[in-house]
Amino acid sequence: MNPVHWQLDEQGRIVAWNRDAANFFGLPASAVLSRPCAEVVGGTDPFGRPLCPRCPVQREIRYGAYQASTPLTWQGRRLWCQGYADNGIRIELKASAGCQPGDLLTSLAWATRRLTAEPGRFFQTLQAFLSVLRRGLGMEAAELFLADPQEHYLVLTAYDGVHREAFMERPWFAWGEGYPGLVALGHRALVTHDLAADDRYLRQKVKKLGYKTYVCYPLELPHGLIGVLNLASRDPDVEDQALLQTLNLVGPVLAASLYTVLTRLGESGLHAIAQALHRGAEAEGLEVLLGQAMELSGASGVWLALKDGRNLSQGRPAAACPHLARCGVWQGRVQGVKTSLEPCPHARDGRPRYCLPLWSGARVMGVQQFHFARLPQPPGRAVAALQWLLRLGAEVLWPTEIKAATETPRLEIFTLGGLRVRRDGETLSAKAFGRRQALTLLKLLLAYRGQTLTRDELCAHLWPGEEPEQTQGRLHVLVHDLRQALEPEPSQPQVVVREGEGYRLALQAPYFVDVERFEELLRQAEREEGAVALELLRQALALYRGDFLADEPYADWAELERSYLRERAVGAWFRVAEIALALGQPREALEAYRRILTLDPWREEAYAELIQTLMMTGQEPEARSIFQQYRVRMEREGLPVSTYLAQMARVSA
Template structure:
């Protein structure tokens, strides 16, 4: 259901008068016309209120104790040029009025004034910038530059966004910043009444969604009144909130793009052309503030590290510095030995280590975020964490933030911070800042260790080979109905004497080779039992599972289902193929190759989507324990098909593009943007009947399953396609039929 749009923002007016009764009467009159008015009684108090920002108009008496109204006017015009100032005085003369207007006042009221005169003056002042595109670009950019001059980078950026929202009459604004190594744009700062919708999706990959497209292309995007019609815009909740228009510009940098700056409006007549001109200029001081803020954080790491002679002490100081920047409770820093892929040195500021099981066991390839140099920040509530974090992080972790120490494509270690149960609502906001600090520490560590080559770790795995090599001895098929195959023959489910054995195998397959703590498995398999009883049951189920799939059971040298203490995992380095793992790794490689080699990207993504035979564990469609991962994999599959469609389209392979849209629609049948792409291509290819058939199938689905109607954009396309089909039918009719139809039309015209 679409979200109800919030009410229009009320004008914010400050009344400054040392006579309390006069100030109270003026505030009352302003509130009667819908303004949000407040009063202070000195120039100094007014100056303090101006520093808090978000004022549209100041009504100030000229004669005040201490700082005069004229002096306040000069300071306001210097530091807050977007805030209007109107002066009031009981000693009004022509000379004083002229002086006030020359100083920058928008109006001058001589006391005593009538209520009508007050309201007329206020409305005139507030209407100065209401004309579309009528704002003063230089003044706004100046106030943006003043706003970002803050010790706290995010606070300065947030103040700058409020300036831009107020100046343009927009509803919301936001800033995405790129990860230093992973390069994904992450939502870092936002403002406006629709913050719940904005934070629904905080990460995009390069080339995906508006933030990813702006970052990858370095070019702005403007949409006026038809944002919902653009299939590239992937934030459904923002559209449902009523946002109709958008301007997005890149944040420029000498070495590329730092991120993107966006403003959004519910208005169909939002002046996007003038706003674009403003934002392209405002992006310069914003980008400068981002560069300066991130450089200061890198310098702080350099200052602490020195030459890392006293490694343990200096690492602890850096960890404490990162903890303070994040606002976390405690953290752990682990350096990785490149010869074993396991921690060689661990320091913590808390009661115990937070190193995940993937790093402890050397299974770094099990964490796709780590392989892609992405940071991860999670809220309290383990069920909503990424699968690798949910299975790998120790139980003591409550609200973790994981930061890989990556420089030049090599992993030197990782930092795990924990915000605890008092975590801020949006822990991801400072993720880019923390990743910059982590990257700088990795640069300093390069002199001590060679690090682990992340790209090689993914590309040398046998599981992601596209073709060739020996067939796996054991195969786990997670997409579609779950199946276990040995040497090409399926192992019947009846071979497992304990019913939970296959569920355990699914849980381990879902972890993709990453160790899973015994307590996590027990909680999933038997949530109602005591830990000791659960441990006994788990032992029996593991024994049953091994007795079926392990071929060498005499010396207990388990080939597939291994454990190290309380950690259980599948050994994916042996002759074992898991389609889920293969899909994930091919997808990582395909997305990465998409930035460099289109042909290689298409080959990898084709192999990835071919591995997706159907929904994850389709034999258990109502299993809640895998719902989140099932939805995530479906979204990744559709995203891969969208990328493939773009790659095939650039090569003119229209039939392959159509195949991608059809497959994507089978996975996400309610995605109208996918249907629009398919119908539009069919229309361009002169195949309107196929487009109409696809529309009718979608319409029946909507009416039968969700009792909904097609969107206006889809209905408009349907009308265009139907017209094309009618024209095609006329041109394909036999000559005799065409002559008869023409004769009928002529007779109707004569009559």
């Protein structure tokens, strides 16, 4: 059938009835104008119950959605009813073929425009879009978890669907915990059609209600993850491939839209903070930041305790917590009362509140308490959005804390996983270096960065077996090519400089070399504890995309640096696992041990820790599987199998 259209006023009465509608229903315009749409159409839901008197399309649009839709059955025909906010409500009825991705993108575009124009309606607009998405894809529940900027946890920010109470059982997950945390760690969608049998899914109430299909989809940005989108249904035969195809189209746009809106939520406040700082009034800037945070959260009052001992408040908060000085939030934890966050161990009353760290860069500059007269729904919905807003404010208030991260380097050199070079934001192709060996010369200088290599040494590496005297001219040509590619002014070299009888890499700031940043972050992590150290380690390991100069696997001159950096990465993953276990995040620890074995498949200590953690968390079959993998590897190489590991996995050696 061709789509048929008609127009409603704000009360749901028909005000325009075109010829297609008249032909489809067999009713002329004179018979339907001014009558309620529900009375004329009289559609039912898939179970035969009257649907139009409780029209979900009109309800969602009145709630604030730009677009809403629902399946509808009329005289035995399965149809799709879709409405748009357009001078009242414009209705379109068409054959049931599911929601088209273009329809969802249209709704998403509306949501983004509205979020940008009315940031105060952030949570309501997300709710409206989730409703369109859920109904359009024929699912029973849709959830949006937002990640905090530090990528420590995911918080349920918006929900639409039935069985709300069951889905509220766990509205907060640590990185690596449950379906959302696993998707955040692996950056891959998870899909199941047998939810009850999947131990990774941690909400027991949802399982008991008979939900079968569950899709958990990562919302990724180029520099990280902003959230996770979940869809659930009790139908085990949902076409998950069609779902994933739609999410692959909508997901990146949704992720970019969320990032744009979250970073613009406090735009006017940031301007006010900057003006206050220009006048030398930091306290005034902090007051502005607290006011914005309180408005976004809907809290009745807020306390802020700063690292330097200052305390500020706004609104009508409860009395300041006497335990702030030793609060676990100083270690980057997120706690609360009646919010399903990690419970505050010091709370003596039952008044709901959030206890959040104020991050600047990789350091906690303060602890905030948001007190609520009435808790929002979902309970922790404002947590992640607050963290984004407060991080931006902290960057303005304490710019020295993040100076290194905000400078835009002219030259960026990536060596981990293979060489890549960016100049002024553009990736250089191999052709930009002229001769192929000019790139090899750059790799040599990077492997020996900080040292001067003589011309004879460089020639011996570049042209082994040839006399250095015969290759000096070729070396000069390569140096010229390299300078043309890297130097701002090749006639006045500042990157590849000559010293005596040799050359060295003398990078001038601002510049970026991934191995230097990798080691700097590891050194910072060694001086910290808890969640702060974990954040620094995560940043460092995100840079470790593979072995040093992996595109030169047989170059002996790169092997020493390669082995050293690999060992540094292994040590960092061990510490990630140690801290994650201490913070009660065993899944992140398990992922860390697996990463170690990817880097060093013979590391028996990692096998032992992995098996022990699996046994400790009740995953005995998985522990035995890991031991079998270890045994096969050892026997294939003719090496002895550890009886200690066999005992730990409860199998015979």
